[in-house]
Structure formats: C-alpha cells, structure tokens
Amino acid sequence: MSVTAVVTGMGVASPNGLGTKEFWSATLNGKSGLGRIQSFNPAPYPARLAGEILGFEARDHLPSRLIPQTDRMTRLALVATEWALADSGVNTADMIESDMGVTTASSSGGFEFGQNELRKLWSLGSEHVSAYQSFAWFYAVNSGQISIRHRMKGPSSVIVSDQAGGLDAIAQARRQIRKGVRLVVSGAVDASICPWGWVAQLAGGRLSTSEDPSTAYLPFDHRASGHVPGEGGAILVMEPAETARERGATIYGEIAGYASTFDPQPGSNREPGLRRAMLSALANAGMRAEDVGVVFADASAIPELDRSEAEAINAVFGRGGVPVTAPKTMTGRLYSGAAPLDIAAALLCLRDGVIPPTVNVAPDTDLGLDLLGPEARAASPRSAMVLARGHGGFNSAMVVRVPE
Amino acid sequence: MSNKEFTLTDLRRILREAAGEDESVDLDGDILDVEFEELGYESLALLEAGSRIEREFNIRLDDETLTESMTPGSLIKVINAQLAITS
Numbered sequence: 001m002s003v004t005a006v007v008t009g010m011g012v013a014s015p016n017g018l019g020t021k022e023f024w025s026a027t028l029n030g031k032s033g034l035g036r037i038q039s040f041n042p043a044p045y046p047a048r049l050a051g052e053i054l055g056f057e058a059r060d061h062l063p064s065r066l067i068p069q070t071d072r073m074t075r076l077a078l079v080a081t082e083w084a085l086a087d088s089g090v091n092t093a094d095m096i097e098s099d100m101g102v103t104t105a106s107s108s109g110g111f112e113f114g115q116n117e118l119r120k121l122w123s124l125g126s127e128h129v130s131a132y133q134s135f136a137w138f139y140a141v142n143s144g145q146i147s148i149r150h151r152m153k154g155p156s157s158v159i160v161s162d163q164a165g166g167l168d169a170i171a172q173a174r175r176q177i178r179k180g181v182r183l184v185v186s187g188a189v190d191a192s193i194c195p196w197g198w199v200a201q202l203a204g205g206r207l208s209t210s211e212d213p214s215t216a217y218l219p220f221d222h223r224a225s226g227h228v229p230g231e232g233g234a235i236l237v238m239e240p241a242e243t244a245r246e247r248g249a250t251i252y253g254e255i256a257g258y259a260s261t262f263d264p265q266p267g268s269n270r271e272p273g274l275r276r277a278m279l280s281a282l283a284n285a286g287m288r289a290e291d292v293g294v295v296f297a298d299a300s301a302i303p304e305l306d307r308s309e310a311e312a313i314n315a316v317f318g319r320g321g322v323p324v325t326a327p328k329t330m331t332g333r334l335y336s337g338a339a340p341l342d343i344a345a346a347l348l349c350l351r352d353g354v355i356p357p358t359v360n361v362a363p364d365t366d367l368g369l370d371l372l373g374p375e376a377r378a379a380s381p382r383s384a385m386v387l388a389r390g391h392g393g394f395n396s397a398m399v400v401r402v403p404e
Numbered sequence: 405m406s407n408k409e410f411t412l413t414d415l416r417r418i419l420r421e422a423a424g425e426d427e428s429v430d431l432d433g434d435i436l437d438v439e440f441e442e443l444g445y446e447s448l449a450l451l452e453a454g455s456r457i458e459r460e461f462n463i464r465l466d467d468e469t470l471t472e473s474m475t476p477g478s479l480i481k482v483i484n485a486q487l488a489i490t491s
Contacts, residue, residue, distance in 0.1 A: 064424030065444060068452070127459060131452035 009088025009237030011080035015051030051230025051332030069132040071110025073191035088237040099182040101154035105165030105336035110137035111192035162390025166339030187340035191231035219299035233337020257285025263393035275312035281397035293381020299326035310367035319368040339388035346384035423449035436477035
C-alpha cells in the first residue's frame with residue numbers, strides 16, 4: 001500500500017481574488033477578473049484583455065532583499081507559499097531541512113524581469129544588466145526561491161509542460177511523498193503579462209482579440225474564439241496523510257489519481273490523448289467514472305479543442321453524465337498556474353458542497369456537456385477530476401477526493 | 405576627473421538599490437568592519453553592487469576585488485585607491 005498524499009494548505013493568487021478566501025468568495029459569486037490590460041499599454045497589440053492581479057504590492061509582503069532579484073511571478077509565488085504554509089499550520093522550523101522539497105511548474109519563466117534586463121543589454125550595454133538576471137528569469141526560479149526562503153533542501157524540481165505542467169508538478173510532488181519526503185510545496189504561479197510575454201503569447205495564435213471581457217473567453221460556446229490569458233495560480237502544501245493526521249492538520253483532500261499522455265502526431269488521425277489520460281487517472285485512483293462528482297475542464301475556447309475535450313468527457317462519463325465547470329472563465333487561462341488553481345477550487349468545492357460557476361458562456365448543446373451556468377450549484381461530490389492540456393500535445397488529468 | 409570620494413553613505417545607498425536590506429541588520433549602524441555575509445549579502449549581491457559602483461564612479465573593479473573585500477571598510481579602501489589612480 002503506497003503512502004497517501006494529501007493537501008493540507010493552500011495559497012491563492014488569482015485575478016479575481018488575492019488570497020484563498022477572496023478567490024473562493026469571488027468565484028462562487030461569478031466575479032470575473034478579466035479586463036483591459038493595465039500593466040502596459042495594450043493599444044498597439046491585437047489582443048488587449050487579460051486577467052491581471054491588481055493591487056498586489058510586493059513590498060507590502062516581501063523583504064527588500066528579495067525585490068531586486070525577483071520577477072513578478074516569483075513574488076506572487078513566494079507570497080502564496082507563505083499563505084499556504086500558514087494555512088497548513090506546519091512549523092517548518094521544527095522539520096529536518098532535507099525532509100522538505102519544492103516542486104513547481106512554470107510555462108515561461110520570469111518574462112518581465114528578462115524583458116527589462118534584455119532591454120538594458122541592447123540599449124545601454126552589458127554592464128547595465130542585473131547580476132540577478134543569471135537566475136531570475138529561469139523556469140526553476142520559483143522552486144529555488146521557495147526552497148531558499150523556507151530552507152527546504154529535499155528533492156526539488158520544476159516541470160515545464162505548458163498548462164498541463166500544473167498537474168504534472170503536483171503529481172511529481174506526490175511521487176516524492178511516496179518516496180518518503182515529509183512535506184512538498186507544489187503548484188505553480190505564472191505571470192508574463194508584459195510586452196515581451198504578450199508577443200510570445202500572440203505568436204501562439206490562440207488569444208482572443210475581443211475587446212469585451214464578457215464575451216472574450218467563451219469555452220464550449222459556439223462563439224468561442226480563443227482565450228484571455230491571466231496571471232497567478234495556487235501553491236499547495238502536500239504531506240503524507242499519516243503525518244498530517246498525527247499533527248492534527250486540517251486535510252483538504254487526497255491527490256487520489258493522476259495520469260498524463262501525449263497527443264499523437266498531427267495529421268495521424270488518431271484520437272487525442274485526453275480520454276486516455278482521464279481513464280488512466282481513474283485507474284490510478286482505483287475509482288470508476290461514477291465516483292467522480294464534478295470535472296474542472298481545461299476549457300481552451302478553441303472550437304476543435306473544446307470539441308475534443310467534450311468528446312473525451314462524454315466518452316468517459318456519458319453524455320451529460322457529470323457536472324462540468326470552468327471557473328477559469330473568471331480568471332483567464334493562467335498557463336502552469338491554471339490547474340493548481342483548479343485543484344484548489346476543486347478541494348474547496350468538496351469541502352463546501354458547492355460547484356463553482358462557469359460565467360458568460362452559452363453552452364453549445366451539440367457538445368452534450370452538463371456545463372455549469374453563471375450560478376454556483378449545490379452538490380456534494382466526494383471526488384473531482386481536473387483536466388489540463390498544454391500546447392504541443394500535453395494532456396494531464398488528476399483526481400482529488402475528500403479525506404477518508 | 406574630479407577627486408571624487410567613495411563613502412560609506414554611497415555604499416549603503418548602492419547596496420540598498422542593488423540588493424535590498426536584510427531585516428535583521430541595521431545598515432545605518434557601525435558596519436565598516438562587519439563582513440558582508442553577516443550583513444546578509446551573498447556574492448551575487450556584491451557583484452550587482454559592484455557593477456553599479458563601476459557605472460556610477462567610472463572605474464573598473466576586478467571580480468576578485470568584490471569577492472575578496474570581506475567588509476565595507478576594505479571595499480571602500482580599494483575603491484578609493486582606484487579613484488585616486490583614475491583621477
């Protein structure tokens with residue numbers, strides 16, 4: 001019998017709420033964080049909307065030593081980590097440093113920091129580039145900074161698989177716990193809403209160019225025309241169930257099952273890998289489809305991807321066989337931060353017996369999904385499945401369930 | 405060049421700009437002979453501070469100068485010696 005990995009703490013930084021309480025209350029009320037970009041002038045760009053975290057002053061939360069050496073995504077991740085550890089009630093000072101690890105996901109690294117330093121490089125010269133550029137824009141920097149700040153010297157890493165990475169990191173954290181690590185900080189926070197990050201995202205060809213926040217990101221809707229990017233995510237504290245219980249921790253839920261697959265070569269006409277990931281995640285959890293009470297969709301808002309996701313959900317659960325929701329309609333797609341935020345929402349949904357809404361969407365009934373509307377729905381699921389797909393063929397599915 | 409002098413006040417300001425300030429340290433206190441490590445600055449922080457000093461005071465510092473200057477006092481001495489040569 002392998003060790004059960006549970007979530008005992010969470011810290012949320014979301015465009016529609018900074019802090020877990022703020023996020024959850026906004027989400028249940030259908031409050032959106034999408035709007036016209038404020039951190040730079042978006043007028044020259046074809047896409048102008050984003051889910052930004054407004055009112056985050058890093059200096060209010062972090063020591064001044066960390067400010068010159070961190071990108072925005074790292075500052076948000078460090079603050080979310082502090083909240084997650086406080087929420088878990090664990091006293092890391094009492095633990096052995098090598099018993100604690102950090103595994104986060106990242107999709108682009110610290111773009112804003114990199115942009116500023118590269119600008120200095122070509123406009124002023126190499127002597128003007130910050131020494132901290134040597135690591136501040138790396139994919140692994142959030143894991144590294146969290147590890148240094150909290151003296152977590154156990155197995156640590158970063159997973160890079162675009163949006164699927166958020167689940168892949170949590171799965172890697174579970175592996176480490178099964179191997180004997182006593183505590184892992186996991187999840188992900190991404191933030192690259194700066195001109196350089198923006199043109200990189202535009203190049204992907206999947207951004208909505210709508211100017212209206214209420215119609216710009218409409219997954220599973222016949223008007224679907226791409227997504228709105230956002231920034232933020234969630235950090236989770238994970239522990240073995242046994243030691244969490246011993247110390248009397250509040251347990252949000254268990255990471256019960258996970259699987260990831262890769263799509264076949266484009267043009268091969270073979271089925272995409274999402275359905276296989278979902279079935280394998282169920283098998284990994286030792287559960288059947290009917291045990292799952294809600295699915296948090298990837299919700300790409302690219303018509304053919306919405307269709308293939310709906311087909312996979314219908315194949316596993318039956319047409320309309322499970323409530324499906326996409327609270328990311330209120331935050332935008334957060335890349336590696338999206339799935340950890342969905343895991344946080346799924347665990348809160350299990351705790352409170354309420355499924356968060358999907359806003360703005362008029363579901364395409366042809367897709368056959370029981371998609372949540374703009375109102376939260378009372379329900380008492382015992383288990384939830386979160387789906388995440390990454391650009392280039394990554395598919396991941398994770399099952400969380402209420403603690404035994 | 406002028407006979408510009410590099411002072412402890414300059415160093416404090418540049419350290420703060422370059423790398424911030426450890427909360428458990430009083431940078432305004434008597435720090436001349438306190439080792440940088442004890443002040444909360446690792447080698448990268450000193451490298452960043454060094455490159456700001458070079459730009460502002462128009463001098464060149466060897467990497468060894470920065471890593472071998474253990475205290476604010478010793479660093480200030482080296483920088484002023486450099487300024488004396490270049491002035």
